[in-house]
Amino acid sequence: MILGTAPFTAESYFGHRSRLYHLDLEINSGNVAKIIKKANENGVNAINLVNNDNLIESYEKVVKDNEIAVIGTVGKTIIDYVNPDYEKAKNVDWKKDIKLLAKYNTPIMLVDEFITDSYDFELIEEILKEIKKQGAFAGLITAYPYKTTEKLLDSPILDLFDFYMIPVNKLGYMMDTKVFLEKEREDLANLxxxxxxxxxxxxxxxxxxxxxxxxxxxxxxxxxxxxxTIGVASENEAETDFKLLKNI
Structure with a gap:
């Protein structure tokens, strides 16, 4: 189990809840630290960390007394999910992210989805190789589990990464498919x-x-x-959701 951090950075795809998450979490490292600690108490020993000042501050408050590994995201930018600006995503200072994440116990670093889904394989190769220089396992994140996976299978970087983060849920929400029923689920599993x-x-x-x-x-x-990876927005959610997941 990995603690997701999207609520902590008030990602725009949460809709009206993004404003609440901004006020309660994104600008309040104390509240986020409490949630990280509660998740850790309920068996979560890893967090998906991005280069965000408040999030880093929250993590550092907790990690002093608790062993929580980092699954780092490299190259995170504020991008419109509906109309993504891939050129903006590619111009992020990803080397700065790698340097920051390498300070912590970070066994895995993942290239952000908006870089992965730009399909600039020359750039992605450069980032993956730099991650490996730090002694970490390298991986990719995608927002498009069908389209991007098909492209990766024929790409020159297929052998350069070990981990792959993809969105999957029963509803097919925020996945690149109009429906997600038995056939679509089988197609994705095969890919x-x-x-x-x-x-x-x-x-x-x-x-x-x-x-x-x-x-x-x-x-x-x-x-x-x-x-x-599962994001939660309160201590109660952390305790309830992670206990539930362990018992299912």
Whole structure:
């Protein structure tokens, strides 16, 4: 289990809740630190960390007394999910992110989805190789589990990464498919098996739309899932959701 951090950075895809997350979490490192600590108390020993000042401050408050590994995201930028500006994404100072993440216990670093989904394989190769120089496992994040996986299978970087984070949930929410029924699920499973990487599932709760118990029961059926990242917005959610996931 990996603690997701999208609520902590008030990602825009949460809609009206983004404003609440901004006030309660994004500008309040104390509240975020409490949630990280509560998640850790409930068996979560890793966090998906991005280069965000408040988030880094929150993590450092907790990690002094708790062993929490970092699954780092490299090259995170504020991008419109509906109309992504890939050129802006590619111009981020990703070397700064790698240098920052390398300060912590960071066994895995993942290239942000808006760089991955730009399909600039020359740039992605450069980032992956720099990650490996730090002694970390390298991976990719995508927002498009169908389209990007197909492109990666024929790409020159296929052998340069070990981990692959993809959005999957029962509703098909924020996935590149109009429906996500039996055929679509089987098609995705076949693609993921072909790419042969360690798979990290994100958005399993469909950005809070799906009830946790239903989402986690669906997760159990995904035989290609090696890890899952789950974002929570309160100490109560951390305790409830992670206990539930452990018991399913």
């Amino acid at each position: 993921i098996k072909k790419i042969d990487k360690k798979i990290i599932i994100n958005k399993i709760l469909a950005c809070g739309i799906q009830h946790p118990e239903e989402a986690f029961n669906f997760l159990k059926k995904l035989d290609y899932a090696d890890m899952v």
